[in-house]
Amino acid sequence: MAAEGSEDLSGNGELEYSSAMEATETPLPPPMEMSEENGGGTVAAEAVGPDSGTFSMPPTAEDEEGELPADFERLWKAAHDNPQDFTSWTDLLQYCEQESHMTASRRALVAFLARYPxxxxxxxxFADLERRSGNNDKAEEVCVTGLKAIPLSVDLWIHYINLLLGTLDMNLPESPKHIxxxxxxxxxxxxxxxxxxxxxxxxxxxEKEQGDMRxxxxxxDRVLQLPxxxxxxxxxxxxxHLMEHEPKLVLTTEEYEELRVLCRQSQKAERAEQAQEEEEERPPGEEEPATPEGHDSEELMQKIREQVLxxxxxxxxxxxxxxxxxxxxxxxIKRPYFHVKPLDRVQLRAWHSYLDWEIAQLTKDPNEGNQEAQEGSEDTPPTEEASEGNGAVxxxxxxxRVLFERCLIACALYEEFWTRYGQYLEPQSSAEARAVYRRACEVHLTHKHTIHMQWATFEERHGDLAEARRVLEAxxxxxxxxAVVRLRRAGLERRAGRLDESEALLREAVAESKEKPxxxxxxxIKLARLLLKLGKNPSKARGVLQEALEISPDNGKLHMNLLELEVAGDARASAEAVQDCVARALAAPLSPHTKLIFSQRGMQYAEDYGxxxxxxxxxxxxxQKLLKELGPRKRGAENGDEDAEKLSKAEDGSAAAAAAQQVAASMPHVPMSTPPPSMISGDVSSQGGYGGYGSWYQQSQYGNYGYQNTWNYNQGYYPPS
Known part of the structure; x- marks a missing residue:
């Protein structure tokens, strides 16, 4: 499409021009009082995107110019070592152009356009390069390949047509047909x-140059109906055009004959009325002058033109x-062309708003537009033809679809628009939606994992598990x-009923991540949960967590998951294992705050199942001994009657400790040699012993230590709405 905006070397490789340069041709915005009736027909609804989202680059020729320029390999390596760096590519292309080395330029352009089509x-x-070297067929092939990648580029279409006009022999009968x-x-x-x-x-x-005025x-006529x-x-x-040529040379035969008959009838009626008036004034015996037959007068031509207009x-x-x-x-829309520079939020919102409005037109009542037009313009009431045209639009x-494709040129690096396009197409055609995901993942967003996972989810939802696996593996x-991709792969296998494959993927991840505790x-933890919840094998799950604790003895989440595993077992057989977990955690290099949590969990379990x-x-x-070791600032924790609102707002251990210290300061501590009365027989908040510790491990700031921990790996399942 035509580039617009301030003068700048854009990502399209051309000096962009300001839209002000076309000020003499650009009309002012239509006045608000104009009719809102929709136009008539549209161009054929053909595919506007590249087929399957892929295209093949023209094969490079042999190195007919000998050695490459001196700095080519250095710039080539810099571009390939960091392929996401657009500047390194443009430096390479600029160098090849300066050196005027055909082979180097061709090689660089092929690699660049495969990544930034x-x-x-x-x-x-590229096409001009091939044409200057005398390879007209090659130049045409480059243009065709480029148009498969960006079929909405008006500039590239014009360039291609001008190339054909300059290279084809127009004296051959097939050349005009091809053009x-x-x-x-x-x-x-x-x-x-x-x-x-x-x-x-x-x-x-x-068409005028070909002499075909019709x-x-x-x-x-076609473009008159397009906004x-x-x-x-x-x-x-x-x-x-209509004034410069006779109507019969401009209009179709059917329309011309229709209007000719209509105008002749109107003309005859006018002449009959005029003849009657003249006959009354004509001298006796004088006859009416004869009119030539078979010849359309200039007056008739003018009437036909008026009807056409x-x-x-x-x-x-x-x-x-x-x-x-x-x-x-x-x-x-200030930047309708592609560039690697980020778009600001205003531009992104502009595209979203435009898409929202255009999509809303699909479900709009066709008569609504006519009513708006009638209210907005009293001088131009809606006609029958207008109603039909409105409904067609x-x-x-x-x-x-065209607007989506335009948007995906300017916003090709933004996953949200690809996702939205896929969601729009999916109810109509899963094949077309799949092509959109393929274009996004294999051409423009090769290093964005979220869109790949959405593609995999799409394939799984449509029953193609093999393709979903391939996408995630790629x-x-x-x-x-x-981690998010590995978990998605494991989840895919689990949902497919292949628990062994799911377990194998997680075990492989565990083995490969030993250098990253x-x-x-x-x-x-993920593997242990799979083995325990679905594999029903607590022994294997326990072994996984114990091996992990050997590598990460200071990881409180591992300790807590192992404790939860033991707590979930048979209470009569797990008492010793639970206390062993507590003892292991207290001996580990954990924070005092975390140790206090484990101690209280052990106390609760002993009270419930001792x-x-x-x-x-x-x-x-x-x-009690642990409380003394941790210092006075932890004393209030033994009662567990902290302000729940304060603890829920605490975001880390220090905040929770401060809350506990405040409670401890307000309550006198009475050393005890025997347990307090049962919690059931008294007010929890009034107990001075261990009865109220249950609220400690239930606070939200400790949730990540148990099985209820939330690791946000759902991105990609639920694309943004």
């Missing part, structure tokens, strides 16, 4: 673009309403070490 300016440079077929492909692919006026103008002028008028930036200029050109004016008014509704959305989703090879502990009062007293005395 939306840079239409470099496709043009016309390319024009049709161009307007079908990019004709709905708001900035496609130059392409339509070129088509009209070429074909030129037909092209103008484009220079919509009013097309109507002016149609009127000029009356019909076209209705279409123009409808289209003007469509332009008015879109104008402020188009005006908000409202029911066609091709315009929505992204893990590209971005090794991502936090990650190793995370995978170990076999003798002596065992309960022993554990209680150990807890």
């Amino acid at each position: 939306l840079c239409y300016g470099y496709w043009k440079k 016309r077929s390319v024009f049709e492909e161009a307007v079908s692919a990019a004709g709905l673009d708001f900035h496609s006026d130059r392409l339509w103008d070129l088509y009209v002028e070429w 074909a030129a008028a037909a092209v103008l 484009t930036q220079l919509y009013s200029s097309h109507y002016d050109k149609f009127k000029a 009356a019909r076209r004016d209705k279409v123009y008014q409808q289209n003007e309403g469509e332009v008015r509704k879109r104008w402020h959305y188009e005006d908000a 409202a029911s066609d989703d091709h315009r929505v 992204v893990e090879k590209t971005l090794p070490g991502l 936090p990650l190793h502990a995370f995978y170990s 076999n003798s009062i002596q065992s309960v007293l022993t554990i209680y005395e150990q807890h």
Whole structure:
């Protein structure tokens, strides 16, 4: 599409020009009082995106120029070592252009365009490079390949057509046919673009050069129904074209004969009335002068032109309403071309708003637009033709698809728009939605794992587990070490009923992460949970956690998960194992705050399931001893009656300790040699012993130590709404 904006070397490889340069051709925004009736038909609803999201680059030729330039290998290596660095690629391309080395330039352009295919300016440079070297067929092949990657590029279509006009022998009968077929492909692919006026103008002028005035008028008729930036200029050109040539050379045979009969009847009625008046005034005996038969007078031609313009004016008014509704959305888009520089939030919101509005038109009542138009313009009431045209526009989703494709040129590096396009297409065609995901993941967002996981979820939802596996395996090879991807792979196998494969993936992750203790502990917890919850094998789960504790003895999450595993077992057989877990945690290099949690968990378990009062007293005395060792600031924790609101707001151990210290300061401590009365018989908040410790381990700040810990790896399952 035509580049706009301030002068800058854009990601398209061309010096961008300001839209102010076209000020003489750009019409002002339509006035607010104009009709809002929709235009008539549209161009053929063909695919506007590359087939399957992939395209093949032209094969490179042999190195016919000998050795490569001196700095080529250095710049080539810099670009490939950091392929996400756009500047390193442009430095390489600029160097090859300066050296005028054909082989180096071709090699660099092929590699660059495979990674950044939306840079239409470099496709043009590539085609010009081949043409200058005398490879016209190669230049045409480059243009065709580029248009598969970016079919909405008006600039590239015009470049391709001009290339054909300059290389084909127009004296051959097949050459005009080929040019016309390319024009049709161009307007079908990019004709709905708001900035496609130059392409339509070129088509009209070429038809005039061929001497086919009727074909030129037909092209103008088509563009008159499309909301484009220079919509009013097309109507002016149609009127000029109609005035410069006889109507029978401009109109279709059917329309011309229809209007000719209509105008002749009108003319005869006028003449009959006029003849009656003249006969009354004519002298006796004088006859009426004869009129030539078979010849259309200039007066008749003028009447036909008036009827043609009356019909076209209705279409123009409808289209003007469509332009008015879109104008402020188009005006908000400042960078419609691709660039690696980030877009600001205002631009992203502008695209979202435009898409929201265009999609909403699909479900809009066709009569609603006519009512708005009638209210907005008393001078131009809606007609029957306008109602039909409105309905045609409202029911066609091709315009929505074109807008998505335009958006994905400017926003190709933003996952949210690819996701939204896939969601829009999925109810209509899973194959088309799959093609969108493929384009996003294999061309533009190769290093964005979230969109890959959404693609895998899409394939799994549609029953293609093999493809879902392939997608996840591919992204893990590209971005090794991502826990979220490994967990998604394990989850896919688990849902498919292949627990052995799921376990194997987690065991592999555990083995590969031994050099990274936090990650190793995370995978170990996930594996242990799988073995315990689904494998029903607490012994294996216990072994996994114990091995992990040998590597990370200071990881409180591992200790707590092992404790939860033992607590979940048979209370009559697990008492000793539970206390062993508590003792291990108290002996580990954990924070005092964490140790206090484990001590209280052990106390609670002894109170609930202890076999003798002596065992309960022993554990209680150990807890009192731990409180003394931790210092006065932890004393209040023994009662467990802290302000729940304060603890829920605490974000770390220090905040919880401060809350406990405040409670302790407000309550006198009474040393005890015997346990307090049962919690059931008294108020928890009034006890001075261990009865109220239950609230400690239930606080939200300790949730991550148990099985209820929340690790946010759901991204990709639920794309942004």
